[in-house]
Amino acid sequence: MxxxxxxxxxxxxxxxxxxxxxxxxxxxxxxxxxxxxxxxxxxxxxxxxxxxxxxxxxxxxxxxxxxxxxxxxxxxxxxxxxxxxxxxxxxxxxxxxxxxxxxxxxxxxxxxxxxxxxxxxxxxxxxxxxxxxxxxxxxxxxxxxxxxxxxxxxxxxxxxxxxxxxxxxxxxxxxxxxxLAQTTWGATEALLDHVQQIGVPAWIEEQLAKPTTGYPVYPYYPITRPADCINVTGDPNQQCSRDNYSLFQVQLKFFQNAMNGEDQLRQRVAFALSQILVVSGNEVAMAYAGGDWNQMLTVNAFGNYRSILQEVTLNPVMGRYLDMVNNDKPSANGTIQPNENYSRELLQLFTIGTERLNLDGTRVLVDGAPVPTYGQTEVEGFAHAFTGWTYPTIPGGTLIRHNPTNYRGPMEAFPGNHDTEPKTLLNGWVLPARDDAVADLNDALDNIFIHQNVAPFISQRLIQHLVTSNPSPAFVARVATVFNDNGAGVKGDLAAVVRAILNDPEARDTTMLTAQAGKLKEPVLLMLNIVRGLNGQSDGVYLRSQASTLSQNLFYSPSVFNYYPPDYRLAGTTLLAPEFAIMNSSTAISRSNFVNSVVYTTLIAPDPSVLGATGTSVNLANLQALAGDTAAMVEKLNEVMMNGSMSQAMKDAIITAVNAQSSTDTLARARCAAYLVATSSQFQVQR
Amino acid sequence: MIILNRRGFLKRGCDALAMAAFARSLGMLNFATTASAQSGSDYKALVCIFMFGGNDANNMIIPHEQAEYDAYAAVRTTASGINIARDTLLQIRPPSLNRQLGFHPSMPHLHRLWNRGNVAIVSNVGTLVEPMTRAQYLANTAIKPASLFSHSDQQNQWQASLSEGLPGTGWGGRMADVTWPQNGGVNFPMVLSVAGNNLFATSAAHEMLNVPSTGTFGLRGFSSSAANTARFNAMQTLLSQDADKTLVARSAGTIDQAIDYSTVIDPIVNSTSSTIEKMFAKQSASLSRQLLRVAKIIERRETLGLKRQIFFCSIGGFDTHNGQATAQASLLQQLSLGMKTFYDATEKLGVASRVTTFTLSDFGRTLQPAAGAGTDHAWGSHQIVMGGAVRGGDVYGAWPTLALGGPDDSGSEGRWIPTTAVDQYAATIAQWYGVSTSDLPTVLPNLNRFASSDLGFFVVE
Structure with missing residues (x-):
């Protein structure tokens, strides 16, 4: 950097x-x-x-x-x-x-x-x-x-x-x-220097302008694995099955980008989008499909949400995951109806949610009761509007009603497979009777996008991923206002939305921090914070396996409700705390044991089956150099790992423990301090 | 009788190893003093299995009478890809219905247990705010559960047994709250999950303990050296700080609990001397791994000294919008084999009649097939109850009319309006577990809106 x-x-x-x-x-x-x-x-x-x-x-x-x-x-x-x-x-x-x-x-x-x-x-x-x-x-x-x-x-x-x-x-x-905690995968000393010199607003602008690091175009492979596409134990050049028929390589690239890429904020936003617009390797695990999908989200991270909806809706990975691909018009005898999966989750999870919202994200109440945004009629309306699409035609092939599986490129409409009856959409919109899959899809997405919920719904989720689980209604309203109009009359400009989130007083002014403020770091963020903050390096192999142990099996969400559901509430409270859905006594122990592994192992060995593997390690030399000045060592960790938020009592407890280590064993002293910071509950929470 | 007092540990400043040894010794002590009172006479456990995604119960229990089967097959045609052939059904004849039905052909294990009288089916049970007919549903004259047909909302409502508002606790957690005294002052968590956090087991008063379904469970990297003890003590000190910050404090509470209780649970779930481990030997499915851990904890119930325990397990993948035939067959096979093996294990441990296992699921699925050889989200569905105390071999609750637009359909695609509420299902289970009549309203606040609080699927003790 x-x-x-x-x-x-x-x-x-x-x-x-x-x-x-x-x-x-x-x-x-x-x-x-x-x-x-x-x-x-x-x-x-x-x-x-x-x-x-x-x-x-x-x-x-x-x-x-x-x-x-x-x-x-x-x-x-x-x-x-x-x-x-x-x-x-x-x-x-x-x-x-x-x-x-x-x-x-x-x-x-x-x-x-x-x-x-x-x-x-x-x-x-x-x-x-x-x-x-x-x-x-x-x-x-x-x-x-x-x-x-x-x-x-x-x-x-x-x-x-x-x-x-x-x-x-x-x-x-x-x-x-x-x-840096809000806009990167973890602060480093170099980035702290940089931001301290250019200032916070300039840092945000600089990040918004960074080009995409992204994902390579992984080679196309047929859906059925060729017999000679196998893995040979220990041979990094012969892992055809793993490298093409699982998301292994996509996971590694994610972690490598997060460790080294300069487009840190873009990656954070893209990852947030991947947790709002969820697909899963449990259903589509082809590397080229996962790579294309994540590239699409990363390129569009500062683009327009309406455009993203278009790309997502026509993406065959989503098509396969939520059954919009090969979603036929009703059968002639009516016994088989269009599939409702995509239409329902598109409404519930990707755009508007189940209940009408005010601009500030609170629910509209009529006579004390929430107002549903849609019913079964509308779900069926969208399901019918989205009929007729199939996989992209494989180059050299001919479009048929159900094309063979292919995740490269947008889905295609097969003439004659689209339902031509009128469809009831949101707020009483009715699509006219017509045989036009493209027009119905565009109009259906427009119908959703103009709904009043989109701005507060997506704004709140992005705030939750970047800043805090429980933004004040005023914060949501300020961001949603920008979502609705970026100042140039454009709705859905994510660059403007992200800028509004990060420049908001609630994100910047520490005097506005409430007792409830902040968010629990999800496992991926936690691990990266630790390895980056401790001057480490990683090829992603160990991090991808640990992500799974910590209940965030990267890109293999257990369902379309993400690794943790966005409406998860802290037990016994009304506070939203999505990441706490996967924080429990089992994963809490695993979090601490992850720290133990990276801090107390010189090098987590490179996997010989991975080309160019470097393993995972941290470098505590800068802490060891302060081994004789424990307070300074702890202060360095405070700056890099905890944005200077450590209380004196916390510093004192760590200093006491470090001073109980051998005075000549600088590594033991540095490791003790790093372990205590990285396992602390204070560090688990981004505030 | 309090075997672990975390704050006590803090004050003593034990290192990790000493703490583990101390916890074990207390466990042993507890065993020694209470073994005679514990030998199965007053132990009860509930095992909840949540089928995430919404199990298509319409293909789990299928009519076998020719006319009824034909009506089923007219909707679920062979061409739809989700038809189950009549001659493959594992037939049953529940006395209360006096007609032939059949289990899905992938469920031979539970079919055997049904025939032995240890499995019951509760029919067309689901989320309700109040009783509701098709006419009332269509005319909007009764209150509908919030956000019907939505996974997350319906999962929460099943687990909370509350179908309006924002439920903060589950009926498992509330059962634990009111039956807590029955554990005689033992302060170990009554509720254990081997399937992650869940609303069912969430209580405002007591945090559930999560145990991984495989592998070790314990803090690594601490020897008993002075340097390590100092580091461990500092870690504990940090956990007590910044308690005014809500998320930090909650995170600390979870870590704190995990460090303490893992030292007790890990030797149990990773014991190599279990007598029931080999019964699960050939089963790698996640549900079987979870149930094995539950069985091993029950096996060592005297170590913990608990008389009442609630376990949460899960099996995912039931959201079969496409390719349902293969996917559901595999899941039902895992469910059937895992449950049967678990039942056999409890029999071997002599507690078959002290342990009741039951299923929950988001919702049933449309009788009408969807494009892609699948089904869409629906509402009422059938659930399984298993155990030695269960009055098995019968169906409880009204059997729905499997007709599109029929009297049980909320619309035209076969989404059954439940004729039995989750609240009633839960109440029957809760009373067997030991929830008193006076505590029932605390556990199930809306129960009095429904006709019966006991569906009768337990043997009267």
Whole structure:
């Protein structure tokens, strides 16, 4: 990930771009670039207009406004990030402001003059240690007339000066860690450095722009395995059956991408989509089919949800999984009816759910009772609308009513196999009598897509996969609003939706963390967090087998309800906690034993039957280097693994255990600390 | 009598090995003091088998009388791909119906047990808010269960025995809550799952214990060295921290429970001296592996000192929208063989009449075939009850009229409106297990909406 360093992309989430200086790492020490600035067209930090990095805070706006989108009066600005002390001393901070100002350093308010006044200097002091980086927040508002704001510092032997760019960073270590927890498969020190230098909004934009790592085009194989397509024990070049008639290679590629790919957020979103739009290797386990399917989701991760629905509906893997392929019109005597599987789950799980929702995701209640979104009539209507499709014609073949099994390419309509009667869809829509499978399918998907539930339903699920299991209704509503209209009148723009989720105060502002906030890490995320956070490497072989042990057999969901159902509630509560469906005494032990294996094994051996196998291992050298300073070792784990959220009591308990290990055995000390963090319940939950 | 007190362990700060030894010694002690009282006289266990996906009960028990079979075959034609040939049926003649029916041909084992009187069928049972007729269903004059024909909703309603609102607990969990005192103060979880978390066994008061269906069950990597003890103690300390964060605390509770109880359960389920293990020797199906573990735990019931236990098992794959004939045949074979072997094991252990096994499933499936040689989601279905205390060899509850658009159909595709509620099925089982009449409303709050709270499928003790 070193290549990422030095690239600074600054673009506002709402599309307001702004330039920023390039920062470079020198001698392992980050060079500051400035503070993250948010400009609001109101006095009280509402109506965000501009988000950019300011190299210093030294502005005299006069009677003018800081930006054409903002009024010359009644605006506010918030600068956040971090500051690095250059010396160990009591530092004096100075603000010159017109009007109100307040400043926090290291969580301590050092200046408070949040009043209307002419240009006034305020001062405050705080002791800082050389080389240490502290959180900093400066809030300022302008009432009317001249507008001035300047931030300076001094210390004994160092005269007052505007705080230089080189000492300022647009994100704290903890802020960087938190956004990385939400947007990657696990923070690393290199990524923490990077985000701390470019700031959180720029990181999100950078990730949204990353090209797809994705999956290769695996070779087509016939549905019936040729007799000579077998596995020869231990020979990596002769695993024809495993490599083509199971999802083994697709699973490995998933983990390799997650370990090494730069499109981390795209992968997170694609994996979320694969858990909303579920297919399973239990029914379709051809590698080329699984590869094409996951490539489709990954390429479309920041695309439009309506387009995804189109591709999913016509994808033969889904066709096979939920029986839309070879779904015949009713038999002549009426004894066989169209298959309802796809239509029912498309409505219930992929788009709208069973009950009408408000924009904020809460249920619409009429006389205290929920309102069903559809009944059996509509399910049958869609089932009839989706008749007539068969597998893609194999190159060189001829389209017939039931084409031979082929998962490459979209399904095809066979003329004459589509039900021509009218079909009742949602909200009273009726498709006219016609012999047109394509038009019926397009109209049916449009009918679903305009339903009011799609935005809150999909928004809530994406929030749950990226940020928290129980978003507030207001959070869901803010995201669903963007789902309904990305600002350019387009519904279903997932890039805009993901941007809205990640920039939302509920995702960013730790003061909004409630007791219930966060989500249990699903096994795949947990394992990757550990291996990445501990500077590890993996070819995916061990991770894929462990995923299964932990009840998340990758790409082999037990049913269309995913590895864990989205409506699973924490036992005895009304809280949603999907991932807890597969967290129990059995898998809890397996989670801890996974940590034991990767932390206490030098190398989980490469599988000789896998080409280019590297096994799985972690590298604790950076922790071992701190073996003599246990507190520093634990703090490093706190930054990388837990976005700085570790309590002092937790640190103390770990330090005590590490100090009980041999003082000369640096590996034992590092392993003890890593084990305790990675097995802790605090680490199991992303908050 | 409390064999494990987790907080006690924390305070003592035992290392893992010492803790395991301590737990075992307590178990042994418990065995020594209560063995005489435990020898089968007051032990009862329930084994719930959930058939995930919605079992097509219409092809599990099929009419054999010629006219009724013909009516079945007129809908489920040979061309549909899901017809079961009449001459392959394993015939039964339930006295209460006084006519010939037949088990699916893949169920010879349960057929044998039926003939021995140890298996009963409960007919057309399903989720209901209140009793309902076809006329009421069509006219919307009675309350329908929420989200009919949806897997997740109907699974939850079967497991909760509540068909409206958001159920937070299951009837297994609530049974455990009210019968907890019957375990005489033994604080070990009454409910064990060998099939993962489930609503059935969920209780607001007690967390179920999940045991893996294969392999070892225990924390690895701790020796009794001072360094390891320090690490173990720190791990325990961390589990007690951040209790104000809901998800962290819940995760900690689960890990904590797992560390403690696995030391007791692992030696039991991985014992090599079990007398019933070899009965399952040739069975690799997941359900059989689960039932073997249940049987081994029952075999060592005195070690745990429990008088009442509830187990949850499952078998998946019943959502047979396509290719049903082959898929369901295989599943019913696994079910039949696994259940019969388990019954035989309980007989060998001398507790056949102390253990009752019963099935649940999302819903039945449409009598009308769907394109792809399958069936779609429906409603009422038949369930199996097995055990030495079961008044077997009979069908309980009304047999549905297998006619599209007939009196039992909610529509036109053969989705039977249940004539017996899950609540009644559950109540019959709960009362056998030891739930008192006064506790029944706690376990099954809607029971009084239905005519009978005892379907009569247990031998009167």
């Amino acid at each position: 070193k290549a990422l360093l030095g690239i600074v992309v600054v673009a506002h989430p709402l599309g307001f771009g702004a330039g920023a200086p390039v920062a470079k790492a020198q001698g392992g020490l980050l060079t500051g670039v400035g503070l993250q600035a948010q400009y609001f067209d109101s006095k009280n930090f509402n109506d965000l207009k501009v988000s950019r990095i300011d190299p210093t805070v030294d502005f005299d706006f006069g009677a003018l406004s800081p930006d054409p989108t903002i009024n010359g009066d009644t605006f506010s600005i918030r600068w956040t990030g971090a500051i690095r002390a250059e010396a160990t001393a009591t530092h004096t901070f100075y603000t010159l402001s017109d009007d109100g100002v307040r400043l926090w350093v290291n969580g301590v308010q050092v200046i408070d003059n949040y009043t209307i006044h002419t240009a006034t200097e305020n001062i405050g002091t705080i002791a800082l240690v050389a080389g240490k980086v502290y959180d900093l927040k400066l809030e300022y508002f302008e009432q009317s007339g001249p507008a001035v704001i300047r931030l300076s510092w001094s210390r004994p032997g160092f005269e007052k000066a505007v705080i230089p760019q080189t000492a300022l960073f647009p994100a704290t270590r903890a802020e960087a860690g938190r956004v």
